[in-house]
Amino acid sequence: MSENILTIEKPRLEAINLTKRYRDGVLALDNISFSVQPGEIFVMLGGNGAGKTTTINLFLNFIEPTEGEARIDGIITHKDPLAAKERVSFVSENVMLYGDFTAVQNLDYFSRIGGQSEYTKDDYRDALLRVNLAEEAHHKKLRGFSKGMRQKCGIAIAILKGAPAILLDEPTSGLDPKAGHDFIHLLKSLQKEGKSILMSTHDIFRAKAIADTIAIMNNGRIIMLKKSSELAGCNLEELYMQYMTGHDGQRLAG
């Protein structure tokens, strides 16, 4: 009970005045702030170069912020990256696992480096079945897997890690409609388990279908941040285009 109260009071993921300027002078992220609560799906929408992936990279401490900080469960990622990474799973746009390993071997390796060494073969099978990967594929080498199958393995790895937060970088890019649909269902079920999900995507329709909060990003800035309830009845695609072309920005922002 007290745990629930704690998670409600403290955001699981926080970006506080997060800024990233690369050595070549490019400002990839310009003072963005947001937070993701437990059980919330936060979607970052935007074109290429908007700063979505940079934000995820800062949460994973792949790069360090120029200013501000990213926090996971209150832990500043660039100050204590290992502790922060214990609390987050990651699924990239194009999940690339070890091609000469089977699905189960990949799960075993990534679970163990993720700090979970007690899993059995049954656990791996259950995780793969949960992401709808047919059982006959479990012991096949990843080399012959389609993008959708690899994506499923990536989600299974994220599930097995058992981290309270999940970062997804363009996870539905290139998936066929059925796989995309399955994926959305899976995210919903993870949300019900209390996972906090921060997802970047180009896919406006899927964003609208699952997001609790949507941030539209452009040129390293959040130009719109709205709860999905605030967007009810809006044509998100039209709105997105208006923001991206600079129209009506002032009216809806904030």
Added chain:
Amino acid sequence: MLKVIVEKEIREILGSVKFVITFGACAVLILLSFYIGAANHKANVEQYNAAKAENTRQMEGLTSWMSLEQHRIFLPPQPLAALVTGSSNDVGRTIDVHRRSELAAVDSKFNEDPIYAVFRFLDLTFIFQIVLSLFAIMLGYDAICGEKERGTLRLSFANPVPRATYILGKLLGSFITLVTALLIAILLSCLILPLLGVSLTGDEWIRLAAIIGTGLLYFGVFLTLSVFVSSRTHRTSSAFLALLVIWVVSVLIVPRSATLLAGRAVDVPSIDELAAQKTSFSRQLWTEYRDAMGSFSAPKDIDPHDMMTHFNKFMDSLSTEREAKMKVFSDRLNEDRFNRQVVQQKFAFNVARVSPAASMNLAAANLAGTSIGLKNRFHETAMEYRKVFGDFIREKTGMNLGGGMIYVEINDDGEKPDPIDPSELPVYTYSPKPLMASFSAAFVDIGILALFNLIFFVGAFVSFIRYDVR
């Protein structure tokens, strides 16, 4: 965590098609090098025995030790030379031991059959130098940048993995797997030696073990270098290209350039230049000798047989005196040339040691007893033998070896004189440098290889700590 990464690395390498193909090729070549080495050694032993028998046969029919002015000695084939050819094919295998002329090793393998000089042998050091280094590069060039390119590095570092542990695990995993695989291939190949009838002494087995260890250390240099380059680049194509350039320069160009550079830096007079000086001095001595010959006077009423002995002794003393002068002059020239050569060799070796291939070759050749010192050692042992042979002839004839004039014995009673017994001749034995001396000679190069390993290991480690894993 380290164990997990090491295990994953081992599993990944063993399961990769790249490993199966490259290791398969490597194992076959290692096996082939042992087979060819063993077969060559057997052929060399047969040739050596035949040459010795022919030499003995040529002494048949001689009736006086006096007529044996020289004796041919042979460099016995060394079993390890079959695996580490070194300079063994360039060094002459026979020396005619004669008191009056300088000892020179002639009849090298390359001289006998120049085709070997063109294409060389597929010996173990060749496999180590070329194949093992390429094997290491093939399996190490994408260790880091390949993972980045494939996207697995990003996923791995989304987990709480310390970078130091990760790179250590990768290096250890690769090294353990590949070295174990190579060691198994090499040890199995070693079985070919006794199977083909090549027997090694305990001393030689220790040397072979050290040669194999040196080869693996050399392999480690290229493996750590590959991981180092891989952790300095972000694309596998860049890493492979960079390593290929490094490989060509260090394995093929540096050792050869070092020799050229040393040739330019240190001037060593040629054998022909020395021979011209010696001939000139010899002519001068011969004039003096000829004048001195005229001063011979025999005691009156001397028996013709005694007269001949008296004359021979006189001539012998003149020859000895002339030869002593010639020897002093030759020794001075030879010593000067030798010293210059040593300086040149040291210079060449030190420059070549920039290349791990040169260090590996030098260490292996020193351990196998086929280094550049083989020629000197054969020459030194031949010089020692000349003394023993000279003493033997003096004991038998009362004369210095080759010092007298022609000895003609006229047997009035018509009895056929007894032939000499060649088995009475002192036996020439060649012994390679003692084990400890060989280790001591190889120590510097083994140390350099270990240092290269350490440098590239630290380089890979430090580079990876700052590596952009995105």
